[in-house]
Amino acid sequence: MIRFEHVGVTYPGSERPALRAVDVTVEEGALALVVGPTGSGKSTLLRAATGLVPHFTGGLLTGRVLVEGRDTRTHLPRDLADVVGVVVQDPARGFVTDTVEEELAYAMEQLAVPATVMRTRVEEVLDLLGLASLRRRALGDLSGGEQQRVAIGAVLTARPRVLVLDEPTSALDPGAAEDVLAALTRLVHDLGLTVLLAEHRLERVVQHADTVLHVRADGTVQQGDPDEVLAVASVAPPIVELGRLAGWSPLPLSVRDARRRARGLREGLDAGGGSSPTHVRSLPAPPAHAGDHAAPAALLRADDVHVQHGRVAAVRGVSLELHAGEVTALMGRNGAGKSSLLWALQGSGPRRRGTVRVAGRGEVAGDPSTMAPAEARRHVGLVPQDPDALLYLESVAAECAAGDRQAGAPAGTTARLLRGLVPEAAPDQDPRDLSEGQRLGLVLAIQLAAQPRVLLLDEPTRGLDYGAKRRLASHLVAHARAGGAVLLSTHDVEFVAVCAERVVLLAEGELVADGAARDVLVASPTFAPQVARIMHPHPVLTVDELRPSLEVGA
Amino acid sequence: MHPWAWWVWALGLAVATTRTTNPLVVGLVLLAAVVVVLARREDTPWARAFRGYLLLAAAVLVMRVAFHVVVGIKGPGQVLLDLPRVPLPEWAVAVHLLGPVTVEGLLGAVYAGLRLAALVVCFGAANALANPKRALRALPAALHQIGTAVVIAMSVSPALVTSAGQVRRAQRLRGQEPRGPRGLVALAVPVLDDALDRSLALAASMDSRGYARAVRAGGDRRVAALLLVALLAAAVGSYGLLDATTPGWLGVPVLLAGAVAAVLGSLLAGRAVRRTRYRPDRWGVAETVVAASGVLAGTVLVAVTASDPALLEPSLHPLRWPALPPVVVLSVAAAVVPALLPGRPA
Numbered sequence: 001m002i003r004f005e006h007v008g009v010t011y012p013g014s015e016r017p018a019l020r021a022v023d024v025t026v027e028e029g030a031l032a033l034v035v036g037p038t039g040s041g042k043s044t045l046l047r048a049a050t051g052l053v054p055h056f057t058g059g060l061l062t063g064r065v066l067v068e069g070r071d072t073r074t075h076l077p078r079d080l081a082d083v084v085g086v087v088v089q090d091p092a093r094g095f096v097t098d099t100v101e102e103e104l105a106y107a108m109e110q111l112a113v114p115a116t117v118m119r120t121r122v123e124e125v126l127d128l129l130g131l132a133s134l135r136r137r138a139l140g141d142l143s144g145g146e147q148q149r150v151a152i153g154a155v156l157t158a159r160p161r162v163l164v165l166d167e168p169t170s171a172l173d174p175g176a177a178e179d180v181l182a183a184l185t186r187l188v189h190d191l192g193l194t195v196l197l198a199e200h201r202l203e204r205v206v207q208h209a210d211t212v213l214h215v216r217a218d219g220t221v222q223q224g225d226p227d228e229v230l231a232v233a234s235v236a237p238p239i240v241e242l243g244r245l246a247g248w249s250p251l252p253l254s255v256r257d258a259r260r261r262a263r264g265l266r267e268g269l270d271a272g273g274g275s276s277p278t279h280v281r282s283l284p285a286p287p288a289h290a291g292d293h294a295a296p297a298a299l300l301r302a303d304d305v306h307v308q309h310g311r312v313a314a315v316r317g318v319s320l321e322l323h324a325g326e327v328t329a330l331m332g333r334n335g336a337g338k339s340s341l342l343w344a345l346q347g348s349g350p351r352r353r354g355t356v357r358v359a360g361r362g363e364v365a366g367d368p369s370t371m372a373p374a375e376a377r378r379h380v381g382l383v384p385q386d387p388d389a390l391l392y393l394e395s396v397a398a399e400c401a402a403g404d405r406q407a408g409a410p411a412g413t414t415a416r417l418l419r420g421l422v423p424e425a426a427p428d429q430d431p432r433d434l435s436e437g438q439r440l441g442l443v444l445a446i447q448l449a450a451q452p453r454v455l456l457l458d459e460p461t462r463g464l465d466y467g468a469k470r471r472l473a474s475h476l477v478a479h480a481r482a483g484g485a486v487l488l489s490t491h492d493v494e495f496v497a498v499c500a501e502r503v504v505l506l507a508e509g510e511l512v513a514d515g516a517a518r519d520v521l522v523a524s525p526t527f528a529p530q531v532a533r534i535m536h537p538h539p540v541l542t543v544d545e546l547r548p549s550l551e552v553g554a
Numbered sequence: 555m556h557p558w559a560w561w562v563w564a565l566g567l568a569v570a571t572t573r574t575t576n577p578l579v580v581g582l583v584l585l586a587a588v589v590v591v592l593a594r595r596e597d598t599p600w601a602r603a604f605r606g607y608l609l610l611a612a613a614v615l616v617m618r619v620a621f622h623v624v625v626g627i628k629g630p631g632q633v634l635l636d637l638p639r640v641p642l643p644e645w646a647v648a649v650h651l652l653g654p655v656t657v658e659g660l661l662g663a664v665y666a667g668l669r670l671a672a673l674v675v676c677f678g679a680a681n682a683l684a685n686p687k688r689a690l691r692a693l694p695a696a697l698h699q700i701g702t703a704v705v706i707a708m709s710v711s712p713a714l715v716t717s718a719g720q721v722r723r724a725q726r727l728r729g730q731e732p733r734g735p736r737g738l739v740a741l742a743v744p745v746l747d748d749a750l751d752r753s754l755a756l757a758a759s760m761d762s763r764g765y766a767r768a769v770r771a772g773g774d775r776r777v778a779a780l781l782l783v784a785l786l787a788a789a790v791g792s793y794g795l796l797d798a799t800t801p802g803w804l805g806v807p808v809l810l811a812g813a814v815a816a817v818l819g820s821l822l823a824g825r826a827v828r829r830t831r832y833r834p835d836r837w838g839v840a841e842t843v844v845a846a847s848g849v850l851a852g853t854v855l856v857a858v859t860a861s862d863p864a865l866l867e868p869s870l871h872p873l874r875w876p877a878l879p880p881v882v883v884l885s886v887a888a889a890v891v892p893a894l895l896p897g898r899p900a
Contacts, residue, residue: 050762081764093752094759096706098687105832110764112828122832138599155763348726374729382727389724392743406729432747446728 001194002026002049002162004221006063009044009053017219018044022063024213024223026196028161031188031208033226034198035235036215037465039435042198045215046164049196050086051077068161082111085155089167089463091147092139100142100150101126101135107158118157125153129183144334145176149183156187162194163187170200170462173333173491174526181205200465203237203494203530206230207254227251235466238494238530241543245550258534268549269538297324298359299485300345300380300454305354307340307509314340316509317354322454322485327476329496329517330489331527332506338489339385341506342456345487346382347371358454374406381452385459387443388432396434397427399442407450417445421475436463437472444475455479457488461495473499497521497529497541517541555594557684558692559841563590564680566848567889570855571672574866575665578878579886583851584672586889587679593893595682607678611671618667622659625649631656631871658870665868692835695824699766706756710749717748774826780819787812840895847891854885 007022018041026032034042047053051072054061065072068083077086085107088094097103104125108118126132129149134142142150148168155163165184169177185208187193199205206212212229214222222229227250230240239258243251246265252258300322307315314337322328330338343349345356347368358368358379368376384390393399396418403414418425422441425434431442440460447455455476461469469492476486476499487504490496496503496517503520505513505527513520522532522539529541540546564587571583588608595601623637628650639653686708693701721744730740760766787808794804858881859866868876 052758052762056758056761077758077762078764078767081762081767084762086759086762088755088759090755093755096702096756096760096763096765098685102832107763109829109832110767112830115830115832115834118830118832140599158764343723346727348723372729373726373731377727377729384724384727386720386724388747389721389744390728392725392740403728450729 001028001066001068002032002196003066004045004048004063005066007048007065008062008219009041009048009059011057011059018059019048019215019221020219022221024221026194026211026213028194029188029192030210031185031195031197032211032213033202033205033209034196034213034215035202035229035233037217037234038200038437038463038468040215040217041219042215043166045213045221046166046196046198048072049162050084050164051075051080052086078110081107081160082158083160084162084164085152085158085160087148087151087155087163087165087168089170091151094151095139095147098138098140099135100131100137100139103139103150103154104131104157107154111158113158121157121159125156128156128186129153130179143176145172145179148172148176148180152180152183160193162196164196166198167200167463168197169204171334171459171491174493176334177204177491178526181208184208200235200463201237201492201494202230202235203239206237206240209253226253237466238497238543239534242531242534242546245543245547255530255533258530259536262534265546265550266535266538269535269540298322299324300359301357302345303355305341305344305356306352307337307344307350308352309340309350314509315344315506318506318509318511319354320345320504320511320514322487324453324483324485325480326502327480327486327488327500328502328504329500330487330504330506331491331493331496334491336506337509338506339458340509342382342458342487342489343384344369345454346380346456347376348373348382374408377407377447377450377452379452380454380456381447381450382456383440383443383447383458383460385462387440390443390446391431391439394430395427396425396429396431396442399431399446400427403446403449407446409449409451414445414449417448418442421445421471437465437468440464440472448479453484455484455486457486459489459491461490461492469495470498493521493527493529496527497531498544503527555684555844556692556835556837556841557686557689558835559837559844560684561680561689562845563848563889563892564676564683566845566850566852567679568673568676569852570886570889571669571676573855573859575669576866576868576876576878577665577668578876579855579866579882580665580668580672582883582886583889584668584675586851586886587672587675589890590893591679591682594895598685600686601682604678604682607674607681611674611678614674615664615667615671618670619660619663622663623652623655625651626659626663628653628656628659631658632873634660658873661873662870688835691831694820695827695829696820696822698824698827698829702765706753710753713752714745714749717745721745721748774822777819777823777826780815780822784812784816784819787815843895844892847888851885851889854881858882 003025004022007019008017009019010017022045034045036042044053047057048061048065049067053059055076061073067080070080070083072080095103096106101122104122105118108121126135129152131149131153134146139147139150169180172180181204184195184197188195197205206226209226211223212226214229214233216222216234230236231244231251236244239253239255240251242258248261252261298321302318302320305315305318306313318341330341332338340349344351347356351369356367356369358366360366360379368380391399393402397415400414400418404411407413415427418441421444422438425438425442431439434442460472464472473495476488480486500517503513503515503517504511505520518539518541521527521529521541531543531546532539532541567583567587571580574580591604595604627648633654634657635655637652637655640651642649642651687705690701690705718741721741725740731737791805791809791812794800794808795806858879865877865879866882
C-alpha cells in the first residue's frame with residue numbers, strides 16, 4: 001500500500017513546486033495508473049514513492065509518504081529495496097551485471113538472502129516472466145522487450161509488495177509492449193502486488209487500471225476511477241476520445257466494451273446510403289494518392305540498400321521511394337533495422353550495397369553519402385532517436401544562432417521555426433532543461449533551417465504526450481503539403497494513424513509491406529489502432545474520421 | 555570455471571615467457587595460449603575481444619622490428635639490407651638512425667618482439683576465458699565496494715567510446731565536422747552529459763536495489779585504526795628494508811606486522827558487509843588442474859633458466875638454431891591440458 005499525506009515536492013533552484021498538496025492512497029493489490037502531460041511531475045510522484053525523492057535527487061519534501069508502513073523520510077531507497085521494486089524506461093541503464101541470471105540475483109545478494117533461497121526465487125521468476133530460455137544470455141544481446149522483462153524480474157526476486165514502473169513500454173514495439181503489460185497484469189492478479197505505473201501511451205494500459213492518478217500541470221493530483229478521471233483528464237487515448245465524443249457513459253476503456261457500445265455506429269456505416277455515414281466514406285482519401293495520372297515526384301529513391309553492423313545484417317535489400325507530399329511511417333519490431341535504414345538513407349550511416357538518389361532542387365540527382373555533411377542535410381534532414389546528441393550549447397538562443405550559421409540560413413530562421421514548433425521555449429533557457437518534447441522541437445527546427453525536402457525522423461514520439469504528438473503530426477503533415485517528403489520510424493500506431501498516409505513495414509531488415517496506411521494497419525492484429533479495432537470491419541483509423549457522422553448522429 | 559583459475563594459469567604462462575627470448579619456447583607458449591582459448595572460449599563479448607589482443611600482439615611485434623630498423627643500434631653481422639646511416643649529432647650516441655640491417659640484429663628484434671607479443675596474448679587469454687567482472691566479484695567481502703566500483707568503471711569506458719561515436723555521427727547531421735576547440739566542446743558536452751545521466755541512472759538503480767544497505771554509517775573505528783597501523787608499518791618497514799644502517803628488526807618484521815594488521819582490518823571490514831553470493835564460483839578439481847598446468851609451465855622454465863642460463867638463450871653470435879630441451883616442451887605441453895578438460899566450459 002502506498003499513502004501520500006499532503007505531499008509537496010520542490011526541487012532546488014526551482015520556484016514552482018513539482019508536486020503540491022498530494023493526498024492519494026493506492027490500496028494493496030491495485031494497479032494505479034499515473035497519467036498527465038509531459039513535465040507535470042509524474043516521475044516525481046513515482047520517485048517520491050521509492051524514496052529517490054528527496055534522498056537521491058535532492059529537493060524539499062513536505063508531508064509524508066508511507067510505503068507498506070515505512071516512512072520515506074526516515075528510510076533511504078536502499079532500505080525500501082525489500083518492499084518497493086523500481087523499473088525505469090531504459091532498463092539497460094540500470095543493469096549492474098552481465099547476464100540474465102546474475103541480474104535477477106543482484107538485489108537478493110544485496111539483501112543477504114541465503115544462497116538456497118536465491119536459487120529457488122530465481123527459478124520462480126524465470127518461469128513467471130517466461131525468461132527461462134534467456135537465463136545465460138548476456139544482457140546487452142537481448143531485445144528491448146526482453147530487457148524490460150528482465151528488469152521487472154530483477155526487482156521481483158527481492159519479493160517486493162509494491163512495483164513502481166516509469167514508462168516501461170515507451171521504447172517497445174507493440175508486440176513487446178503487450179508482453180510486458182501481460183506480465184504486469186499477471187503479477188497484480190496472481191500475486192496481489194501493488195503497482196504504480198506511469199505511461200504516456202494509455203491506449204493499452206488503461207483497461208487494466210484499478211485507479212488513475214491524474215497529475216495536473218500545476219502539480220496537484222486527482223485520484224479516481226479510470227472512467228471518471230479520463231472523462232475529464234487533459235490526456236486521453238483514442239478510445240476515450242471516441243467515448244467522450246459519442247457521449248458514452250460510463251466510458252468504455254477496453255476495445256471489447258467499446259465494440260459493444262459502437263454497434264449502432266457500425267450499423268450506421270453499414271447502411272451506407274444514409275445521410276450521415278457517407279461522410280465517413282468520403283473522408284479516407286489521402287491527397288498524395290488522389291490522382292494516379294499526376295504521379296507524385298520521387299524526392300528520394302533507394303535501391304537494394306544493404307547495411308551491415310559487424311556480423312549482423314541490419315538492412316537487407318530494401319528498395320524505397322519517397323514522394324513529395326507524403327508522410328510515410330516506418331514500422332517494425334525493435335531491431336528490425338529501422339534506424340539503420342534511416343541513417344543509410346540520410347547518407348551519414350554505413351551502407352554496404354545499393355544506391356540512394358535524392359532529387360536536387362534543379363532535378364539533379366545525387367547520392368547524399370558522397371556529399372559533404374553540410375550539403376547532404378540540405379537534401380535530407382534526419383532527427384535521430386537521441387536528439388540530445390545534437391545539442392551542445394548553453395542556451396536555446398545560442399543553439400538557434402549556431403543552427404542558422406551551420407545551415408547557411410539568414411539569421412533568425414531557426415528561432416522563427418522554433419517559435420512555430422515550441423512557442424514556450426525561452427531563448428535564455430538551457431536546452432538540457434527543456435522537456436523531451438521541447439528538445440525534439442529544437443532539433444527539428446535546427447534541421448528544418450537547412451530546408452531539406454526529405455525529412456527523416458527516428459522514433460520522434462518517445463516521451464511525448466498526446467498534445468505534443470498532435471502538434472508534431474500537424475507540422476509533419478504541413479511539411480509534406482509544402483512539397484516535402486517525411487519518413488518517420490515509430491512504434492506508436494495511433495500516431496501513425498493520425499499523420500501517415502503510407503506505411504512501410506520492416507522485418508529482419510527486409511521490407512515486408514509497403515502500402516496505404518489504411519490497408520496495412522487495419523489488416524494487422526498488432527498494428528491496428530484502437531478505432532480500427534472498434535469499428536472493424538470498417539476501415540476507419542482515427543476518431544476525427546468518425547467525427548462528422550457522430551456529430552450528425554447526435 | 556572459477557575465473558581466478560584462468561588468471562593463475564595465464565600468469566604461469568606469462569612468467570614462462572619472461573624467462574627467455576628463445577623463439578621456439580616463446581612460440582610454443584603463445585601457441586598453447588591460443589589453442590586453449592580456441593578450445594575453451596564461449597560466445598561472450600569479452601571472449602570476442604581476444605581477436606583484438608591477437609592483433610595488438612602482432613602490432614607490438616611489427617613495431618618492435620620497425621623500431622630496430624629505424625632507430626635501433628646496429629651491431630656487426632651479415633648485412634641483409636644496406637640502408638644508409640643518417641649522421642646524428644654527438645649527444646645522440648645511443649641512437650642509430652637507419653643504417654645497415656643485419657640478420658642477427660633483425661632476429662634479435664623479432665625474438666624480443668615475440669616475447670612482448672606472447673605476454674599480451676597471455677593477458678588476452680585470461681581476459682577472454684575469465685569474465686573480468688566475475689573475477690572482481692570473487693574478491694573478499696572487505697573489497698566488495700571497491701570491486702563494484704571497479705566493475706562499473708570498467709563498463710563506463712567502453713560506453714564513453716560508443717557514446718562519442720554516436721555523438722560525432724549525430725553532429726554530422728547538423729552539417730558540422732567536429733574540429734578544433736569548438737568541435738571538442740560540441741563533442742564533449744553531449745558525451746559527458748550522457749555519461750553523467752548514465753551513471754546517475756545506474757546509481758539510482760543500485761540504490762533502490764539495496765546496494766550498500768548493510769553498511770553502518772561512519773564505518774568501524776577499529777578498521778580505520780588497523781588500516782592506519784598497516785599503512786605506517788608499510789612505510790617504516792620499507793625504509794628499514796632499504797636503508798642498511800637501520801637495525802634489522804625495522805625491516806621485514808615490521809612489514810610482516812603491518813601485513814597482519816591489514817588482514818585483520820579487512821576481515822573486520824568484511825564482517826560489516828552483509829551480503830550473500832548467488833552461485834559463487836567453486837574451486838574444484840578442474841580449477842586446480844587449470845591453475846597447476848600454468849604454474850607448472852612457469853616453474854619449469856624458471857628452474858631451467860636458473861640452473862643453466864645459457865641453455866635456452868638463443869645464440870646470435872654466431873647465429874645458431876635455438877635449443878629446445880625436451881623438459882621444456884613437456885612443460886609447455888602441460889599448459890595445453892585445460893583445452894582437453896571434459897565438458898563444455900561453464
